Amino acid sequence: MKTEKVIVLPYQKSWVRDFEKISEEINEILGDLILTIEHVGSTAVPGLSAKPIIDMDIVVQNEKDLCQAISLLETIGYQHEGDLGIAGRHAFTYQGKEHLQTHHLYLLCQEVAELRRHKAFRDFLRSHPEDAAAYAQVKEEAATAYPESIEAYMKAKNDIIERIYKEIDMSENTVVDITIIGGGPVGLWAAFYAGLRGMKVKIIESLSELGGQPAILYPEKKIYDIPAYPVITGAELTEQLLEQLKRFEATTDICLKEEVLTFEKNDGIFTIETNKGQHLSKAIIIACGNGAFAPRPLGLENEALFADNNLFYNVHKLDQFAGKKVVIAGGGDSAVDWANHLDGIAESVTLVHRRDAFRAHEHSVAELKASNVQILTPYVPLELTGENGFAKNLKVQKVNGEEVLDLELDALIVSFGFSTNNKNLKNWNIDYKRSSIHVSPQFETSQEGVYAIGDAADYDGKVDLIATGFGEAPTAVNQAIQYIDPSGNNRAVHSTSLIDE
Numbered sequence: 001m002k003t004e005k006v007i008v009l010p011y012q013k014s015w016v017r018d019f020e021k022i023s024e025e026i027n028e029i030l031g032d033l034i035l036t037i038e039h040v041g042s043t044a045v046p047g048l049s050a051k052p053i054i055d056m057d058i059v060v061q062n063e064k065d066l067c068q069a070i071s072l073l074e075t076i077g078y079q080h081e082g083d084l085g086i087a088g089r090h091a092f093t094y095q096g097k098e099h100l101q102t103h104h105l106y107l108l109c110q111e112v113a114e115l116r117r118h119k120a121f122r123d124f125l126r127s128h129p130e131d132a133a134a135y136a137q138v139k140e141e142a143a144t145a146y147p148e149s150i151e152a153y154m155k156a157k158n159d160i161i162e163r164i165y166k167e168i169d170m171s172e173n174t175v176v177d178i179t180i181i182g183g184g185p186v187g188l189w190a191a192f193y194a195g196l197r198g199m200k201v202k203i204i205e206s207l208s209e210l211g212g213q214p215a216i217l218y219p220e221k222k223i224y225d226i227p228a229y230p231v232i233t234g235a236e237l238t239e240q241l242l243e244q245l246k247r248f249e250a251t252t253d254i255c256l257k258e259e260v261l262t263f264e265k266n267d268g269i270f271t272i273e274t275n276k277g278q279h280l281s282k283a284i285i286i287a288c289g290n291g292a293f294a295p296r297p298l299g300l301e302n303e304a305l306f307a308d309n310n311l312f313y314n315v316h317k318l319d320q321f322a323g324k325k326v327v328i329a330g331g332g333d334s335a336v337d338w339a340n341h342l343d344g345i346a347e348s349v350t351l352v353h354r355r356d357a358f359r360a361h362e363h364s365v366a367e368l369k370a371s372n373v374q375i376l377t378p379y380v381p382l383e384l385t386g387e388n389g390f391a392k393n394l395k396v397q398k399v400n401g402e403e404v405l406d407l408e409l410d411a412l413i414v415s416f417g418f419s420t421n422n423k424n425l426k427n428w429n430i431d432y433k434r435s436s437i438h439v440s441p442q443f444e445t446s447q448e449g450v451y452a453i454g455d456a457a458d459y460d461g462k463v464d465l466i467a468t469g470f471g472e473a474p475t476a477v478n479q480a481i482q483y484i485d486p487s488g489n490n491r492a493v494h495s496t497s498l499i500d501e
Contacts, residue, residue, distance in 0.1 A: 006153045008049050008143035015043040018101035019054050025100070026058060029072050032320060035059045035110055040118040042139070045125045049136040051143075054103040057118055059110050064309075064389075066090070069107055078105065088112035120168050126250035131167070135160055175269055176202045176253065178480050179281035181260050182288035184212020186454035186469030188241040190285055194477045195248030196495060202253040202279060204260055204272070211238035212289060214466070217418060218334075219316050220341070225467055235316070237466075255279070262427045265449065283480040286445070286452040287469070290435045291423070296416035298329060300384045306391040310411045311384075313418075321346045327394055327407050328352065329381055330415030336360035336368050338413055343371040350374040350407055352381065352396050376405065384412070433458070443476040449483050451476040 019039045027034060041055030042048050060066050070080050070090065078092040090107040097103075108115045125132040135157075142156035178194050180187045183205030194201045207216065214223065214234030222231050232240075245252060258274040263284060265271075272279040295313035297303055303311065315321075318341055326346040328339050331353035337360070339351045351368070356377045358365050368375065378399040386392040394407045425432045431446040432438065436458035443451045453476045454469030462468070481488070 006143045006147050006150055007051060008139050009052050010049050011045075011047050012043075012052070015050075015052070015054060015101070018103075019043070019056060022054060022056060022100050022103055022105075025076075026073075026105075029076050030058070030069055032317065033060050033065045033069050033072075035061055038115070038119060038122075040122050041104070042125075042135075044122050045132055047129065047136075048125060048132050049139050052102065054101050055118075056103060056105055057115055058105065058107045059115060060107065061110060063109065066107060066109055073105075073107070086114055089114045117165075121164065123250060123253075124164060124168050128167075131164060135164065174200075175280040175282060176200045177281070177484060178202075178283050178285055178477065179204060179270070179272060179279060181284065181286045182212070182454070182456070183207070183210040183254070183256075184287065184289055184454070185214060185237060185241060185466050186289075186473060187212070187285075187287035188238075188245055189470050190287055190453060190473035190477060191252055192241070192245050192248065193474050194285075194480075195245070195251055196499070197477060197481055199477070199481065200251050201248070202255065202281065204255045204258050204274060204279065206257065206259045206288075208257050210242065210254070210256070211235075213418075214238060217314050219314075220318065221337075223466070225465055227467060227470075259424070260428075261424055263450075264429070265447070268449075270449065282449070282484045284450045285473075285476050285480060286428075286437060286450065286456050287454045287473075289455040291425075295414065295418050298381050298384065298414050298416070300381060303384060305389060306384065306386055306412070309389045309391075310409075311391050312411065312413045313415075315413060318342060318345055321411055323347050324410035325408060326350070326411045326413065327409040328413045328415060329394075330413075330417075331355060331358045331360070331377075332415065332417060333360045333364065334417075335413075335415035336364045338415060339373045340364060340367050340371060343373050347410075348372075348374070350376060350409075352376045352379050352394075352407075354378050354380045354399060379405070442479045443472055444479060449480070451480055 023037045026037060036059045038057040038059065039054070040057050042050030043054050058069065060069055073092060074080065077096045078094045081091045081093055083089055084091050088108055089112065092105045125135065138157055138160045142153045146152035146156065177199040179202045180191050181204050183203045187203060188210060191201045191203050209215065215238035219233065219235035221234050223234060223237060224231055226232055226237060258276045261273045261275060263270050263272040270281045270284055272281060315338055321342055322345050324346050325348050326342055327350045328335050329352045335351065336358055339349050342349045351373055376396060379396040380399060381394060382397040382404060383395040384391055391409060391412050394409055394412060395404055396407060397404050425435065429447055430437055430450060437445055437452040437456055439445055439452050439457045439459055443453055443457060445452050453472040455464055457472065
C-alpha cells in the first residue's frame with residue numbers, strides 16, 4: 001500500500017495497541033500458521049516520530065504455509081501484491097479495514113533476509129536513543145519539506161538510513177555482557193534477571209523455538225512445582241516467561257537453531273563458535289539442561305518426507321486433530337496420554353505399540369482401555385506411504401507374525417521418546433561428567449567466567465526441578481556481573497528498586 005500524503009507525528013503510545021488489535025484479527029484467520037507477528041518500522045520504536053502507519057511482518061515457517069496464508073488473508077479483504085521487487089517479502093493492500101489503524105502488512109518466511117533487516121533496524125533504534133532522535137529529526141524535516149511527495153521524503157532519509165545500517169553491520173559482532181547457552185525455562189529466567197541487572201544478553205538455543213522441554217515435548221502437561229502457580233502447563237509457563245522477557249527485548253538478542261560448538265577466552269572476551277557463526281561475550285551461563293534433544297523416529301525409509309506436514313513427534317495443540325483419523329505410535333506416558341486426550345476430539349484414534357503392556361501410569365492405561373481408542377498390540381510400523389508430502393497410510397505388522405494391517409490416517413503422532421545429547425561438552429574446556437557440569441557454590445565452572453545452572457549443573461544435594469534452576473539463576477548472574485566488573489557496585493537489590501514505573 002503506497003502512501004501519497006506525508007504526515008509525520010510524534011510517537012503515540014496508542015500505536016502499540018493498534019498493532020495488537022490488527023494482530024488479533026490476523027491471528028483469528030491464520031492461527032497456527034503464524035510463527036510470530038513482528039511490529040517493525042518507526043511506530044515500533046518508543047519515542048520515535050513516525051508516519052501513523054503500522055508496519056508488521058507476519059512470519060510463517062515455509063513456502064507451503066506462505067501459500068496457505070496468502071489464500072486465507074484474501075478471504076478477509078487483503079489483496080496480494082507480490083514482492084514489489086524485494087525478494088521473499090509479500091506485500092498486501094486491503095479494503096474494509098476502517099476499524100483498524102492504517103497499516104502495511106507483509107508476509108515472510110522465517111529465514112528471509114528482509115525480516116532480519118527489519119528487526120535489526122528496529123532493535124538498533126530501540127537500544128540507541130541518540131540515533132533514534134537524529135532519525136526522528138530527519139523524518140520531521142523531510143515531511144515538512146516534502147509533504148506532497150513520498151518519493152522525495154524517502155530520498156531525504158536515505159543517508160541516515162544507510163548510516164544506521166552500516167552501524168548495525170559493524171555491531172553484529174558486538175560484545176554482549178552475558179551469553180546464555182540454552183533457551184529453556186531456566187535460561188529464559190536467567191536472561192530476564194540479567195536484563196533486570198542492566199546486562200546486554202544473548203540467548204543461543206539449538207532448537208527452532210524457545211521454552212525447552214516443557215514447551216516442545218510437554219506443552220499441555222500440568223506442572224505443579226512452580227512457585228505461585230498451583231498448576232500450570234508447559235505451554236503456559238513458556239508463554240509467561242516470554243512475556244516477562246519482553247521488558248528487555250531491546251537488550252536481549254535471541255539466536256535460534258544455533259548449536260554451540262566451542263568457546264575460547266582471549267584478552268578477557270569469549271569467542272563462541274556455533275554452527276552458524278561467531279559470537280563475542282564477556283561471560284557465559286550454561287543453561288542447556290541435559291543437552292540438545294531430538295525425537296526418536298519411526299525408522300522408516302521415507303519418514304522425513306512427511307515430517308513437516310502431518311507427521312508429528314510432539315503435540316502442541318489438541319484441536320489441530322479435531323475430526324481427523326489419528327494414528328499414534330508408542331507405548332509410554334505421552335503416547336497413552338495423547339490417545340486419551342484425543343478420544344472424543346479426533347474422528348478416530350488408533351494406538352500402535354510393539355508390546356502388549358504399556359509403559360504408562362496404571363490410571364492412564366485403565367482410562368485408555370475404557371475409551372474408544374483402537375489399541376493394536378503387539379504391532380510394529382512396517383511402511384509409511386502418502387503423496388504431496390502428506391502421509392496417508394501406515395502399514396503395521398504383528399510382532400513375530402505375518403499379519404499386516406493397513407491403517408488409513410489424516411495425522412500420525414510418533415511418540416517413541418526423545419534422546420538428549422551434550423556431545424559438545426568435551427570441546428568447552430570445562431570439567432563435566434556425562435551430561436552434567438560440576439560447579440562451585442557460586443555456580444562457576446572450572447573455567448573462570450563460565451557458569452552453569454539448571455539441569456546442566458551438578459553439585460552435592462542437587463534437586464533437579466525447574467524451581468531449583470530458577471533459584472540458581474540470580475546467583476550465577478550476580479557472580480557473572482562481579483566477574484565482568486570486579487570494582488563495580490554488585491550489590492543485589494530487590495526488583496522494586498530496579499524498575500521505575
